[in-house]
Amino acid sequence: MPVFATDRLSRLxxxxxxxxxxxxxxxxxxxxxxxxxxxxIAAANPAAQNAxxxxxxxxxxxxxxxxxxxxxxxxxxxxxxxLDALAEACTRFTPWTAVDSIWGGGQxxxGGGQxxxxxxDVTGCAHLFGGEQALLDRLVSWLKDxxxxxxxxxxxxxxxxxxxxxxxxxxxTPTASIPAGTAxxxxxxxxxxxxxxxxxxxxxxxxxxxxxxxxxISLPRGPLARRCGANVLKRxxxxxxxxxxxxSPRRPPPPHHARLMxxxxxxxxxxxxxxxxxxxxxxxxxxxxANQGVRxxxxxxxxxxxxxxxxxxxxxxxxxDPAHLAYLFRDKIAELDPGFGIEVMMLAARxxxxxxxxxxxxxxxxxxxxxxxxxxxxxxxxxxxxxxxxGARNVTRPEPVSSHIPERASRARPALGEAKENxxxxxxxxxxxxxxxxxxxxxxxxxxxxxxxxxxxPPVMFRWRRRQHHIARAEGPExxxxxxxxxxxxxxxxxxxxxxxxxxxxxxxxxxxxxxxxGLYRPDRPPVWYLHGxxx
Amino acid sequence: MSRxxxxxxxxxxxxxxxxxxxxxxxxxxxxxxxxxxDSRVHAVSLGASExxxxxxWHGFPTHGLHEISGDTxxxxxxxSLLARLSHAAAGAPVLWCQSGRxxxxxxxxxxxxxxxxxxLAHGRTDTDILWALEEGVRSMALAAVVGRLVKVAPIAxxxxxxxxxxxxxxxxxxxxxxxxxxxxxVLTRWRVTSVPAAKEKEAETPWKAHxxxxxxxxxxSSQLAAxxxxxxIDSRSWKVTRNMDSNNETGDLTVVxxxxxxxxxxxxxxxxxx
Numbered sequence: 001m002p003v004f005a006t007d008r009l010s011r012l013x014x015x016x017x018x019x020x021x022x023x024x025x026x027x028x029x030x031x032x033x034x035x036x037x038x039x040x041i042a043a044a045n046p047a048a049q050n051a052x053x054x055x056x057x058x059x060x061x062x063x064x065x066x067x068x069x070x071x072x073x074x075x076x077x078x079x080x081x082x083l084d085a086l087a088e089a090c091t092r093f094t095p096w097t098a099v100d101s102i103w104g105g106g107q108x109x110x111g112g113g114q115x116x117x118x119x120x121d122v123t124g125c126a127h128l129f130g131g132e133q134a135l136l137d138r139l140v141s142w143l144k145d146x147x148x149x150x151x152x153x154x155x156x157x158x159x160x161x162x163x164x165x166x167x168x169x170x171x172x173t174p175t176a177s178i179p180a181g182t183a184x185x186x187x188x189x190x191x192x193x194x195x196x197x198x199x200x201x202x203x204x205x206x207x208x209x210x211x212x213x214x215x216x217i218s219l220p221r222g223p224l225a226r227r228c229g230a231n232v233l234k235r236x237x238x239x240x241x242x243x244x245x246x247x248s249p250r251r252p253p254p255p256h257h258a259r260l261m262x263x264x265x266x267x268x269x270x271x272x273x274x275x276x277x278x279x280x281x282x283x284x285x286x287x288x289x290a291n292q293g294v295r296x297x298x299x300x301x302x303x304x305x306x307x308x309x310x311x312x313x314x315x316x317x318x319x320x321d322p323a324h325l326a327y328l329f330r331d332k333i334a335e336l337d338p339g340f341g342i343e344v345m346m347l348a349a350r351x352x353x354x355x356x357x358x359x360x361x362x363x364x365x366x367x368x369x370x371x372x373x374x375x376x377x378x379x380x381x382x383x384x385x386x387x388x389x390x391g392a393r394n395v396t397r398p399e400p401v402s403s404h405i406p407e408r409a410s411r412a413r414p415a416l417g418e419a420k421e422n423x424x425x426x427x428x429x430x431x432x433x434x435x436x437x438x439x440x441x442x443x444x445x446x447x448x449x450x451x452x453x454x455x456x457x458p459p460v461m462f463r464w465r466r467r468q469h470h471i472a473r474a475e476g477p478e479x480x481x482x483x484x485x486x487x488x489x490x491x492x493x494x495x496x497x498x499x500x501x502x503x504x505x506x507x508x509x510x511x512x513x514x515x516x517x518x519g520l521y522r523p524d525r526p527p528v529w530y531l532h533g534x535x536x
Numbered sequence: 537m538s539r540x541x542x543x544x545x546x547x548x549x550x551x552x553x554x555x556x557x558x559x560x561x562x563x564x565x566x567x568x569x570x571x572x573x574d575s576r577v578h579a580v581s582l583g584a585s586e587x588x589x590x591x592x593w594h595g596f597p598t599h600g601l602h603e604i605s606g607d608t609x610x611x612x613x614x615x616s617l618l619a620r621l622s623h624a625a626a627g628a629p630v631l632w633c634q635s636g637r638x639x640x641x642x643x644x645x646x647x648x649x650x651x652x653x654x655x656l657a658h659g660r661t662d663t664d665i666l667w668a669l670e671e672g673v674r675s676m677a678l679a680a681v682v683g684r685l686v687k688v689a690p691i692a693x694x695x696x697x698x699x700x701x702x703x704x705x706x707x708x709x710x711x712x713x714x715x716x717x718x719x720x721x722v723l724t725r726w727r728v729t730s731v732p733a734a735k736e737k738e739a740e741t742p743w744k745a746h747x748x749x750x751x752x753x754x755x756x757s758s759q760l761a762a763x764x765x766x767x768x769i770d771s772r773s774w775k776v777t778r779n780m781d782s783n784n785e786t787g788d789l790t791v792v793x794x795x796x797x798x799x800x801x802x803x804x805x806x807x808x809x810x
Contacts, residue, residue, distance in 0.1 A: 378677030379629055379655075385671050386657050394658040398641035398651045410641045415655055428642065428651050439611055439647075441640035472732055510730035510746055511607065533640060536612020536647075536745055 001143070001150045004116030005031055006045035008082050009072055011147040028066055031074040032059050042074035046149070083116045085307075086148070087250055092302045092344040093129075093139060095253040096121035100162075117165070119158060119247050128259070136175040146306050156180055158247050159239030160187055163194030163213070183240055188214030195235040201228060213239070254298075254348035256290070258282040265304050265341025272301070272333050272342065273326070279347040280322040293318025293355030297325060301336060302344040309336045314392060316383045316416045318355035324381060328388045383415045392416045400428050404480050406441060406502075406532065435478050435504065438514045438533030445530035448515065456521035458503045462513075464531050469507040476503035477517075504535065512536075578704075580624045583616065586774060586791045590751055591724070598624065598680075599704045600723035601697040603688075605711040609747040612647070613728040614710050616778065616789060618680055619648035621706060625679035631672040633657040633665045634684035634710075653679075666692045673699040673707050684710045690721070697721050725753040731775060745778040746792075 001007065006029050028048035032039045039059040051066040062069055080099070087097045100117030122135060129135040136152045143150040153164025154177035167190045168176040178186045187194070190213050193202050205228060210216055216224065216236055225233050237243035258279045266272065276299065287293060295318055301309040311332035319325060386395045396412035403409050430437070449463040458474035480500045498519040505513045512535035518528045579595030581588050588595045596602075596617060604610045618630050630653055632639065637658060641651035657672075659665040665683050672681040673696065681700075688696075688709060700707040709722075713729075727750040750773040775792040 376677075378675050382631070382671060382675040382677055383655065385675075386655075386668055390657055390659055390664060390668065396656045396658075398654055398656065400642070400651070406640075406642070410651070412637070412656065428645055430642070430645055436646045437643035438640055439615060439643040440608060440638045441643070442638060506733065508732055510609075510732040512730065512745070533643075534608045535643075536608050536615065 001116045001118075001148050003043065003045055003149055004083065005043040005074070005079050006048075007148045008079060010045060027070055028053065028068070029070040029072070030059075030062060031072050033074040079116065083118070084250070086116075086143075087118050088308055089302065089306050090118060090120055090139075091300065091308075091346065092259075093135065094120050094122050094125040095257055095346075095348065096123075096249045098247055098249045117162070119249075121247075121249070122154070132177055133175070136177060140174045150174060151176075153177065156183055157239055157241045158245050159196065159235060160241075162196055163187060163190050163239060167191055167194045184217070187239055188212060188217060192216060195232065195239060197232060197235060201232060204228060205232075254350055255352050256283055256286050256292070256294070257346060257348040258286070259347075260345045262343060262345075265343050267338040267341045269334055269338075272336070272338065272345070273330075275345045276329055276333065276347070277322065277326060279345060280325050283347050283349060284320045284322050284325075287320040287349070287352065287355070290352075291354060291356060292352040293320045294325070294349040294351070295319075295353050296349070296351035297329075298348045298350050299329060299332075300346040300348065301338065301342045302346070303339040304341045304343055305339055307339070309338070309342075311336055312350075313388055314384075314416050315380070316387070317377075317380045318353040319384075320355060324384070328384055331389055387414070387416045403483065405483065406437065406480070407443075409437075435475070435502075436535070438512075439536045441514075441533040442531065445516070445532045448529050448531045450515075450517075450527070450529040452527075455523070455527065456501075456517075459505065459515070459529065462505075462515065462529065462531070469505075469509075469511070469513070471505050472508050473506040474503050475505075477501035478503075480516075502532070578624070580617075580620045582789065583620065584774075584776065584789045584791045587749065587751075587776075587789070590772065591754060596620070596706075597723065598706050599701055601693060601700050601707045601709065601721070603709045603711065603722045603725045604728060605713070605726070606728040607713045607730055609730040609745065610710060610726075610728040612745055612778070613726065613747060613749060614682060614708055615644060615647040615649060617708065618682065622649065622653055622679040627653060628677065628679035629653045629655055630679050631655045631657060631668070631681045632684075633659060633668045633672070633682065635659060635661075635665065636684075662687060666696070669707055670696060670699055673703050673705045676703050676705065678705050680706045680708060682708045682710060684712075686712060694721050697723070722753065723755050724751065726750065727752050733777075747776045747778070749774050749776050 009031065010027075010029055027045075028051050029045045030048050030053060031042045033042040034040075041053060041055050041057045041059060041062055043055055044053045044062075048062075048066070048069065051069075053062045053065060053069070059071065083099050087099050090097045096119075098119040100119060120139070122132070126132045126135045129138055132154055136154055140150045140152050151165045151169040152175045153161040153166070153168060154175070155161040155164055156178065160178060160183050164176040164178065164186075168186070191211060192205050192213055192215070194213060195216075197205075205211075205216075208227075210219070213236070216232065217240075221233060234243065238245040260275050260279055262275075266275070279299075283294075294315065296312065296314050299311045303309060311329065313325070313328040313332065315325075315328070383395060392414045395415045397415045399411045399413045401408055401411050446464060450459040451461040452459045458476060459471055461468060461470050463469070478501070480502060482498060500516040500518060501520075502514060502516045505515055507513070513531055514533035514535065515529055515531050518530060519525075521527055578598045579588075579591070579593035580598055581595045591597070598621060604614050606613075622628060622630055627650070630649075632654055633656075635658060637656075639656065641654065644651050644654070657665075657668045659668055662685055665685055666688070669681050669683045672678055688711075693709075696707050696709075729748050731746045731748045733744065733746045752772070776789045777792055778789055
């Protein structure tokens with residue numbers, strides 16, 4: 001996208017002021033950045049470039065050429081954000097998209113901070129659009145519809161595609177592609193700047209009379225590397241496919257996905273649900289062929305206004321039952337905002353696990369209403385449903401932790417995740433002769449006022465929530481010492497847990513409490529008491 | 537010969553008679569079907585014969601909606617029930633729904649509950665909790681479903697009751713002490729409160745829970761009146777103790793005494809002797 005920065009800006013302006021919508025492209029628009037004390041043009045739109053303005057020009061010179069210039073500050077951060085969003089929206093063409101890392105900085109030789117590039121790996125996707133050329137046309141026209149002037153190049157290697165998009169296209173023919181195996185001939189005619197070299201190297205090569213890539217190919221490699229640096233050779237090899245060039249996608253492509261395109265944008269929840277059913281059938285067929293089940297599933301809706309809506313579900317065990325998955329999505333779909341309509345729906349399995357046929361029969365058994373209770377599959381389905389609505393963190397299974405500190409002795413593990421084997425080498429059975437634990441434990445011990453006849457003895461009365469509780473019976477203390485290997489880490493002395501003396505108390509009404517005195521009794525300090533739990 | 541099957545042209549009178557007959561069979565049939573000796577209804581012993589005999593199923597039924605209100609003693613009573621229900625359902629998991637996070641799994645061992653069998657669901661609103669309860673009841677995979685709720689609307693209670701009747705998974709509603717308005721239609725309603733361990737020795741060694749268990753409502757108890765142990769139905773309130781330090785699997789309740797509504801004819805000579 002040669003003029004991405006100004007395209008983005010004029011889109012923004014057209015949205016905010018209706019007056020601009022009429023002749024948006026005709027208004028010369030530039031962004032400026034402050035360089036070495038002076039303002040210089042960072043990006044200029046085609047209208048401004050026609051008037052003689054070019055990136056890198058001082059603003060004063062540009063104003064002299066065209067006084068009515070529309071000047072805005074350059075915002076590379078916003079540009080990058082918009083480019084990233086665009087890469088996201090381009091997942092409608094292929095799940096593998098990335099932002100070109102050579103962005104701004106003037107090193108591309110293509111006007112510095114005004115252009116923007118995206119990588120799309122369309123391997124195996126072109127046939128969905130009717131061939132590679134059709135895909136390119138569609139991509140460019142789709143971007144143009146959204147106000148972005150775009151050029152597209154398609155080749156076997158990222159380097160060649162990069163060169164093609166920038167140097168083999170013109171305003172009239174915005175796309176270029178190289179049939180497989182002919183990269184050598186086609187690239188030879190392109191200028192050396194197409195090799196993604198910095199401007200200093202391009203200038204040096206230019207002085208040597210090396211203007212096209214073909215000139216470089218014909219030269220002996222050793223002297224070339226010595227004179228111009230190894231980077232030239234590396235880029236050349238990458239473009240010609242002699243050296244592999246890995247490019248990382250924005251997000252890893254899902255192992256399984258299904259896509260549905262609508263002829264007309266849809267907006268009704270029922271339509272989305274119907275589309276989801278078709279996608280699920282498609283996806284589950286693919287999963288069955290691969291003997292896999294889905295653990296995390298993501299539904300992406302591409303809206304007509306170029307934004308993206310998402311819904312995610314998770315399952316506690318691998319699933320490929322369309323009915324169950326559709327049920328999990330049911331509530332989520334209703335919350336999605338279709339905006340002005342949805343063009344493309346995509347369902348991507350973000351995480352899959354092996355699911356063999358024997359497990360499949362267990363699922364079918366779970367579907368059977370007459371199956372005996374205690375079926376693990378039905379439990380898993382229940383957990384999926386509950387986690388879907390209440391949130392994965394709100395559906396938990398308790399897990400023992402080997403700690404004597406009461407509040408650390410158990411942990412809530414999301415039921416959706418699988419149990420870690422041997423994560424804690426302890427079980428729930430209490431050590432022998434340990435006094436019973438309460439059934440309810442306050443998340444935070446509540447401070448209480450206590451009256452005790454003997455300073456280090458059990459209380460006879462305590463006050464909690466403005467009520468006095470007279471103690472009829474007391475048992476204890478059970479002394480629980482802090483774990484010395486944890487205690488020293490506290491940033492402040494008062495955060496270090498102290499020895500606690502726990503007492504079981506029963507008041508005159510028969511209510512049973514678990515209280516403790518914080519710290520050992522010391523004559524110089526009044527004891528601090530807390531209420532920590534309730535016995536049944 | 538049933539009238540419904542032979543009447544070729546149903547008249548109004550025929551239809552009405554037929555409906556009445558069907559209602560009669562339903563009414564009588566339901567009582568029969570939910571009786572203790574029916575194979576469709578399973579009952580789990582509460583661990584004390586006095587409590588079991590007060591119920592028409594001679595035990596706690598493993599279906600339907602049950603309401604237990606009271607202070608922490610009610611939680612304890614529900615936990616004892618859960619241990620028995622889970623044991624009867626071959627260790628099937630138990631779903632526990634509430635808004636807070638104050639249930640303390642290490643404390644459940646004393647009730648004979650394996651915390652690994654527990655699924656905890658935390659809903660922000662009562663609507664969420666009721667939804668989770670219904671999903672749990674309908675999943676058929678659980679031994680029991682427990683929800684701690686302050687308020688249950690009659691319609692929601694009716695839904696839960698129907699689901700719990702149909703699926704055979706008991707649904708227990710645990711309500712705090714403050715709640716007064718009774719829930720709509722329930723199979724049984726209990727009120728369990730802590731009572732002081734009166735007149736017992738100060739140095740009583742085992743730490744025992746003392747509860748007052750009151751059966752406030754029980755559907756189908758009219759059938760019980762016809763059975764032999766008619767005396768026990770009048771006694772609807774018991775003082776119960778439970779040994780908390782023994783960590784025993786079954787965790788038997790021990791009925792100390794029927795507190796109020798004593799049997800009309802006490803065993804002869806007891807009052808005089810006492």
